Amino acid sequence: MSQDNYYGVAFNRERLIHIVDPDPATCEALSVLFRLEGFQTTFSIDAAQFMLGFERRSPDVAVINLRLGEDSGLSLLRRVKAMRTGTPVFMLADYPQLEAAVTAMKMGASSVIGKPIDTEHLLSDIREALRRDVHLNAMQGGRRAVEVRGFSQLTPREREVLQLISNGQSNKEAGRLLGISPRTVEVHRARVMEKLGARNTADLMRIVLTS
Incomplete structure (x- = not known):
């Protein structure tokens, strides 16, 4: 393991990712993926279970499906953002849902990831969100101005x-x-x-x- 990877895993070890998806297989697969990167993980298959876990420990990152049975992942995103914990939230989409994806981004989601999940893209986005959290925590909203060329x-x-x-x-x-x-x-x-x-x-x- 390189020195950079060692320190990355050490940094991840204190970080909890909470996965919320009605499909247990998706929860298990993502849990394995994140644990291999050194993260702590927990998962829920519905919004109520997630909120109970959230009250016990606020996660450093939440990964939430846009569809949660009878509940909407957008409703859960709204509840998480209302708590003002600064938790980055990544939304999962079982199929292309442009309107819901746009709404999620406007509500403060860090990203919307379609299935099948591009795991490298997801991990890269999560690492970037955690880096912003460390360096920009004192800034309002935890967001940095982005200069976009193009x-x-x-x-x-x-x-x-x-x-x-x-x-x-x-x-x-x-x-x-x-x-x-x-x-x-x-x-x-x-x-x-x-x-x-x-x-x-x-x-x-x-x-x-x-x-």
Whole structure:
């Protein structure tokens, strides 16, 4: 183990990640993943179980599914944010849910991760959130101003597409409003993501909301 990895694991060892997903297999798989990185983990399969655990110990990171049986993961996200503990929250999406993803980002989610989960991306985002927590804890909201290069490169049409995507419009809805085909919207959207350096829709939402 390199010195950097050693200190990273030592840093993680004091950190608790609480996973909330109605699928026990997902909870178990993520628990193994995080423990291999040195984190402490616990998991819940519903919101009530999570809140009981949260009252005992506030986690350093929460990973919450957008769907929790009859409950909404967004409702749980709202409750966590209302507690003002500063806990970074990552949302999981069982299938593409653009509108819910946009809402989650506006409510303060650190990211929305689709299934199948890109574990390296998730781990990278969690490490970054914890680094911000350490260095920026005294700053209001724990957020740092982000300078985004690429907006100046967008064409007027790409800006229109970005605005509609940010408002939660689907490709079909955006195409109808702009008088172009959904396929053309998809092409513009891909160019916007490339110019802004976004890896996925959640990345794009984070760039828009923090710029």
